[in-house]
Amino acid sequence: MISVSIIGAGNVAFHLSKAFYQSESIHLHQIYSRSPLTEHYKNIQVPICHSLEELKEADVYIISVSDDAVIDIASQLPFEKKLVVHTTGSVSLQDLPSKNRRGVFYPLQTFSKNKKVALSKVPFCLEADEENDLETLKSLATAISHSVYEIDSEQRKTIHLAAVFVSNFVNHIYHITKDISDQKNIPFQIFQPLMEETLDKLQYLSPLEAQTGPARRNDQQTIDKHLSLLDNETYKNLYQQFTTSILKTYERKEL
Amino acid sequence: MISVSIIGAGNVAFHLSKAFYQSESIHLHQIYSRSPLTEHYKNIQVPICHSLEELKEADVYIISVSDDAVIDIASQLPFEKKLVVHTTGSVSLQDLPSKNRRGVFYPLQTFSKNKKVALSKVPFCLEADEENDLETLKSLATAISHSVYEIDSEQRKTIHLAAVFVSNFVNHIYHITKDISDQKNIPFQIFQPLMEETLDKLQYLSPLEAQTGPARRNDQQTIDKHLSLLDNETYKNLYQQFTTSILKTYERKEL
Structure with a gap:
């Protein structure tokens, strides 16, 4: 079972957290959020942390924050050689710091807080430096969606x-x-x-x-x-x- | 029961003919077409005529031909003081010759020959010179669609x-x-x-x-x-x- 921690609590982060929490093949390990979680999270019973230092060992760390904060958060992570991916369309894999193994886990959809989204139909665009990591991301994506694509940063x-x-x-x-x-x-x-x-x-x-x-x-x-x-x-x-x-x-x- | 004759055999004319033929409250009286009808018409058993002179008495004549032929056809009709309407978005009611009572019966949708269209959801935009005629057009439209609007030529x-x-x-x-x-x-x-x-x-x-x-x-x-x-x-x-x-x-x- 793949363990995942999610860094962020915006719209995309929320929809991913909910889907992973409900999935039987994924273990949602921790959620990091700077501020207290909103009401939407009340049914997701997962340990929360408010400092990056508190993040524990996981197979994948998903950074799901605003586009211009991704690189900053990735740089602050207090560990190395782990698989760290982001969820945005506009940041190249190569722009992430190389101290960790890098990847992208980009859901191509427009998300709103109060609108239900059928995540199972959302196309996930995956990319990773290493072939093994790409396989991990594929397992992660197919656990929550039927629509999974390998897409490089140029595409x-x-x-x-x-x-x-x-x-x-x-x-x-x-x-x-x-x-x-x-x-x-x-x-x-x-x-x-x-x-x-x-x-x-x-x-x-x-x-x-x-x-x-x-x-x-x-x-x-x-x-x-x-x-x-x-x-x-x-x-x-x-x-x-x-x-x-x-x-x-x-x-x-x-x- | 309102009797209707349809002048034309294009996409819109076909969809209207089919819907009126199937409606229990409308009598589809005649179809006028310059050329022989296509295969699509095989289940619509209604008298066909190939000359405007052969058109018989009906409550409403619906001209459903290409935009730039509407006025020409309306001028050639061999009768007067009947209710004559067209189905196009781009021709004003006032542009029709005034020898007949004028109206518009415009379905706001894009029609293709081989694609089924749920006509019952298509908005019909109606206009007529006379109040009585507008009521007739409303009866006609509600017989085939749930979505009926009174729309003037400016709108x-x-x-x-x-x-x-x-x-x-x-x-x-x-x-x-x-x-x-x-x-x-x-x-x-x-x-x-x-x-x-x-x-x-x-x-x-x-x-x-x-x-x-x-x-x-x-x-x-x-x-x-x-x-x-x-x-x-x-x-x-x-x-x-x-x-x-x-x-x-x-x-x-x-x-």
């Missing part, structure tokens, strides 16, 4: 970038949609089925094949009508950039 | 624009994500749970509240890292426009 950089497009930018489009609809008293929920179907289509078509709309048809008349409806200059710029990008995509493909 | 223009953002532009973001991931041999399906969760979050947060990511935090270091990873200038421009738009959104709100 992870691109995943982190792509996640900004597919999550942050898509969410901002949802905001723009709500904003321009609110101004005309159109209820936002009217778009819900369209949003779902846009995603659902990818089950049987690539996004390249699924593309429709005025930019895809190069329907300049509709494009002009739409631009004249937008009085927010930033939204107008975005509309134009998308139109350019879609036109270029299909010019290129159809050469 | 419909904005819905059509917003749908381009929420469906066409979101799909293009999915394409960009796949494109930059393919280049690093990252499987596209790794993003599926993130895409689902981004949409799912809107069940309990507005997109304004749900926004996360480097632009939201004004994390210039990560933004610069991401821009340096993008060698496609069009994608880079889009990343910058989104960052600007997100920054402006929260500056404005937090004043």
